[in-house]
Amino acid sequence: MTLIYKILVPAILAFGLTGCNILPVRSEIADLELVKVVGIDKCEVHSDNNVTMTVASIKQQTGVSGGGGGEGQSKSIVLTGEALTLTDAMRKLQTHYNKIIFLGHADYFLLGEEAIKDDFYKYYDFLERTYEIRLNAKVFITKGCSANDILSQGSKGELPISERLDNLSNEGFINSHLIKEMSVIQLEKHLDNPYSAVAIPALSKADNEFDLIEQEKKLQTDVEVYGYAIVKDFKLVGYIDWELANGYNFIKNQADYTVFNVTDPSGLYVALIVENAKTKIKPKFYGDTLESVDIEIKVKSSINEQQSRLDITKEQITEEMAAKQSEIIKQEITNVIKTAQEMNADFLGISDVVKRKNPLKWNSIKDNWDEIFPLIKFNVEVDSLIYHTFDVRYPSGYKEEKQN
Amino acid sequence: MKQKRTLPENTENKSACPLNSENIKAELLVSKDFITKDITINNKSGTKAVLFYFEGMVDLKMIDDDILRPLLQERSITDANNSEDIIDSILSGSIYHTEITVSEDLNECISKIIGGNAAIVFDDVCKAVLFKVKGYETRSVGEPSSENVVKGSKESFVESLTVNTTLVRRRIRTPKLRIEQITVGRQTVTPVSIIYIDGLTNNNIVNELRKRLQSINVDGVIFAQAIEENIIDNKLTPFPQTTYMERVDTFCLNILEGRAGILIDGLPIAYTVPITMEMFYRATEDYAQNxxxxxxxxxxxxxxxxxxxxxxxxxxxxxxxxxxxxxxxxxxxxxxxxxxxxxxxxxxxxxxxxxxxxxxxxxxxxxxxxxxxxxxxxxxxxxxxxxxxxxxxxxxxxxxxxxxxxxxxxxxxxxxxxxxxxxxxxxxxxxxxxxxxxxxxxxxxxxxxxxLYSFGVPYLAPFSSTEGKGLFGDAVIRPPLFVNKTRPENLKTTNKKRNG
Known part of the structure; x- marks a missing residue:
């Protein structure tokens, strides 16, 4: 044991002091520029290059914050580089900046629409392969513009694009549950299935006016969530917007906290929040032929708001509202299925279900899936239940005679 | 050619009878605190004897009242004919004292005088009668300085070995509590006690400890390391291989678990062996709390x-x-x-x-x-x-x-x-x-x-023990007493049952 120490410890220390290249490269954290958002585009400006990479760093406090003193000003750096490959573009970016550009903290990867139309894999492999990138980073497609547009213009305003994406991610996505995020590792799993398509969250650019206190109205480029971009065989085949996204979320079992507005007997609106939704997809075969696919959904909702002064907690009224909710959900699901079949892109994951539940029969039909999918008959059944009203008292201003 | 200089050997007073007053004086008289007193016993022949003791180490009142006065006044002594009769008379109760020994060995006699005995040496028969009249100042039993607990004893070990062994025996009153004594240190001649419970502690551990203590070859035991460094298994490690404690109750708890204890005269701490790494994460208050x-x-x-x-x-x-x-x-x-x-x-x-x-x-x-x-x-x-x-x-x-x-x-x-x-x-x-x-x-x-091993027990036991027992006995958690019924498996105690 002593011998091991006597040999090993001086050897390790000696290696460290000689500056041998076999040791891991040391880089101080203060020398890093932490990148928050990476934009990847097809290069269209210079025909010599293939790709454009834009990076936006995390807003950092600059200057020394002394004892009791105020903090320094914040800054977010945006850099753009063009090259034949993304790795080369990274290297070029590095030559223009005095700090080490570090992708280990990149939370968002924006892929430009043109790049996806060109070849998704060509731009995506960098995300999978580069060891520095976190596999839980989120991937977005930019609809109608390049990622560079969003990053370079969006970072000029009061709220840098990195923080705006954080807001969208933390509030716009999770609270409203309209669009579900897609991480690099999740995307990798989807792309491994050659029979299905994948729905990647899509962002779009919007020029909004912001009211700034003590300043004039200022036009600033903002980012909005559009819906999902549908990618099949590494090509962009289309988009689905918010409304269709709702149906998609139900089929993918990720529709909790969706809001539905239904009318009560007085014609005024009641807001229902989905607290629990369970979807079962049941493929039905006739011999080796996929005859139909049943989609059974059970939804439990709660009343979160009512505009009338009726006592809507009565069983008959809640059942009526639940039926209306079921109808809306069924319509949304039917619409998204129709869109998927028109695109001939199985982003709903039907092929996965068929493969899981009938693996032998799947083997016989998988080669013709592209021909089978647009012709599948879907039977949608929605069973809604309103089981929370939160307030068991009569609404304020309730009058019993008005009920009849 | 340069000759190696050596000190001349002291050849004086070397006779066929080694135990005599001259030899003792030759060894000890250079010390200023060494007292000699020629006494003439009030018997028929007026037998001469010499009293030896170290000033400050003995209780002078005990010497005066319990030794010198009877030698001059006790009838059975005054009637004695010679030294042998006097010694017999002393041993048969003429002098009331709890610990009287007769020695014919010069080294034993000297070490006992150093240890706080008073010796009366009869040159004519080459014998010494030794009286244990220790009377030096010791610190009283006080509160522990570093291991304080609210619900628990306030007694801690002191520098006196006798007091410390008494403190232990007052808590463990089984007749099977064994307190063995070994002297360590060529110059300091420090008494060191091995404490264990016969029929409970693994004999191999006690034998090994005894062997290691006996083989210590140092000048003195002034600091704890003299003992500690000589009884540990691996000397090339920063990790502690003995555990010290100043609380008497903690020490007794370890003895009851099946460990062997070490008490050293002059040190207000005790050691127990063997030890395992998990012991260092235990604190005394663990056993006084929920x-x-x-x-x-x-x-x-x-x-x-x-x-x-x-x-x-x-x-x-x-x-x-x-x-x-x-x-x-x-x-x-x-x-x-x-x-x-x-x-x-x-x-x-x-x-x-x-x-x-x-x-x-x-x-x-x-x-x-x-x-x-x-x-x-x-x-x-x-x-x-x-x-x-x-x-x-x-x-x-x-x-x-x-x-x-x-x-x-x-x-x-x-x-x-x-x-x-x-x-x-x-x-x-x-x-x-x-x-x-x-x-x-x-x-x-x-x-x-x-x-690392401590007296045959793996240092990382019970985590590394292959028996798979006692993993959570008293290592990671402090189990309640109704669960913790057996002694630690790794100590291989003779008596395994602790509670219930």
């Missing part, structure tokens, strides 16, 4: 020990090699705090760890009143100034402070010191290889620990 609370605190100790060893090296690793591991918000905070600091992170950490060790050492050496002022100057003023001057970043100060505080949670100071050394080792490795170095260092430490 078992759930005690278990939670013990888990906290393991956690803080992990932090105190790994935190600085982990900080260096993740800020220098693996920055992607840090949450983004924390990373930006660290970057902001490091702005303007000229040193690399590992130099910063080494500076701060070094400064902390200096402060700690300086605080120990200084009187208590000045020590406080030092910690204020060192920690608050210099620390704050260093941060403001951007010599070190505030995050490093937090890391080192947290490391230091967590180190103090470990109940055993010896283990805490060993962990400090491991911390520096890991800091150096991680500054070169990052997490890989940290993992390598941790592996080396664990390999080293797993090679």
């Amino acid at each position: 078992y759930l609370v005690a278990s939670a605190i013990r888990i906290l100790r393991y956690f803080t020990a992990t932090i105190t060893v790994f935190l600085p090296s982990l900080y260096i690793s993740i800020t220098t090699f693996h920055q992607e591991m840090i949450p983004s918000t924390l990373a930006t905070s660290i970057i902001s705090s490091k702005e303007g600091v000229p040193f690399p992170t590992f130099i910063e950490v080494l500076i701060m760890l070094g400064s902390f060790e200096v402060l700690l050492e300086a605080g120990l050496r200084l009187p208590r009143s000045i020590g406080q002022a030092l910690s204020i100057v060192g920690a608050l003023i210099v620390g704050d100034a260093a941060v403001n001057a951007r010599a070190v970043s505030p995050v490093v100060v937090i890391v080192v402070a947290l490391t230091a505080i967590c180190g103090f949670v470990v109940p055993n100071q010896d283990l805490s010191n060993a962990l400090r050394l491991c911390r520096f080792f890991l800091v150096l490795l991680s500054s070169v290889l990052g997490l890989l170095g940290m993992a390598l260092g941790t592996l080396l430490i664990f390999i080293h620990e797993s090679t």
Whole structure:
């Protein structure tokens, strides 16, 4: 044991002091520029290059914050580089900046629409392969513009694009549950299935006016969530917007906290929040032929708001509202299925279900899936239940005679 | 040719009868506190004898009243014809004293005089009668200085071996409690006691301990290390291989678990062997508290020990090699705090760890009143100034402070010191290889620990024991008594049942 120490410890220390290249490269954290958002585009400006990479760093406090003193000003750096490959573009970016550009903290990867139309894999492999990138980073497609547009213009305003994406991610996505995020590792799993398509969250650019206190109205480029971009065989085949996204979320079992507005007997609106939704997809075969696919959904909702002064907690009224909710959900699901079949892109994951539940029969039909999918008959059944009203008292201003 | 000079051998007073007053005087009279007194016994022949004792080591009143007065006044002595008759008369009760021995061995006689006996030497028969009349000042039994508990005994060991053995026997009253005595130290001739319970403690452990104590060949036992370093299995390790305690109840608890105890004259602490690493995470108050609370605190100790060893090296690793591991918000905070600091992170950490060790050492050496002022100057003023001057970043100060505080949670100071050394080792490795170095260092430490044994018991038992028993006996948690019915498996005690 002593011998091991006597040999090993001086050897390790000696290696460290000689500056041998076999040791891991040391880089101080203060020398890093932490990148928050990476934009990847097809290069269209210079025909010599293939790709454009834009990076936006995390807003950092600059200057020394002394004892009791105020903090320094914040800054977010945006850099753009063009090259034949993304790795080369990274290297070029590095030559223009005095700090080490570090992708280990990149939370968002924006892929430009043109790049996806060109070849998704060509731009995506960098995300999978580069060891520095976190596999839980989120991937977005930019609809109608390049990622560079969003990053370079969006970072000029009061709220840098990195923080705006954080807001969208933390509030716009999770609270409203309209669009579900897609991480690099999740995307990798989807792309491994050659029979299905994948729905990647899509962002779009919007020029909004912001009211700034003590300043004039200022036009600033903002980012909005559009819906999902549908990618099949590494090509962009289309988009689905918010409304269709709702149906998609139900089929993918990720529709909790969706809001539905239904009318009560007085014609005024009641807001229902989905607290629990369970979807079962049941493929039905006739011999080796996929005859139909049943989609059974059970939804439990709660009343979160009512505009009338009726006592809507009565069983008959809640059942009526639940039926209306079921109808809306069924319509949304039917619409998204129709869109998927028109695109001939199985982003709903039907092929996965068929493969899981009938693996032998799947083997016989998988080669013709592209021909089978647009012709599948879907039977949608929605069973809604309103089981929370939160307030068991009569609404304020309730009058019993008005009920009849 | 140069001749080697040697001291001339003392050939005087060497006769066929070694035990005589002249020989004793030749050995001891140079000491100023050595008292000799020629006495003439009031018998028919007026027998001559010499009284020897060390001033300050004996109770003079006992010598006057219990020895000298009977020698002159007791009838059975005055009627004696010669020295043999006098000795017989003394042994048959003419002198009322609890411990009277007759010796014919010069060395035994001298060592007993040094140990606080008074000796009356009869030259004509070459015999000495020894009376145990110890009467020196000892510290009274007081409260423990470092292991205080609310619900528990307030008694701690003192410097007197006799008092200490009494304290133990008052708690463990079984007749099977064995207290063996061995003398250690060529010059100090220090009595050392081995304490165990016959029929409970593994005999092999007792025999091995006895063998190791007997084989100690040192000048003296003034400090604990003279014994400690000579009875441990592996001398090339920073990890403690004996556990010391100043509380009597803790010592007795260990004896009851099946360990053998060591008490050393002149030291107010006791040792027990064999030991295992998990013992250092136990504290006395564990057994005076609710078992759930005690278990939670013990888990906290393991956690803080992990932090105190790994935190600085982990900080260096993740800020220098693996920055992607840090949450983004924390990373930006660290970057902001490091702005303007000229040193690399590992130099910063080494500076701060070094400064902390200096402060700690300086605080120990200084009187208590000045020590406080030092910690204020060192920690608050210099620390704050260093941060403001951007010599070190505030995050490093937090890391080192947290490391230091967590180190103090470990109940055993010896283990805490060993962990400090491991911390520096890991800091150096991680500054070169990052997490890989940290993992390598941790592996080396664990390999080293797993090679350690204490009296045949693996150091990492019960975690490393192959029996699979007693893993959670009293190691990670403090189990309630109704669960903890057997003694630790690794001690291989003769009597295995503890409770129930």
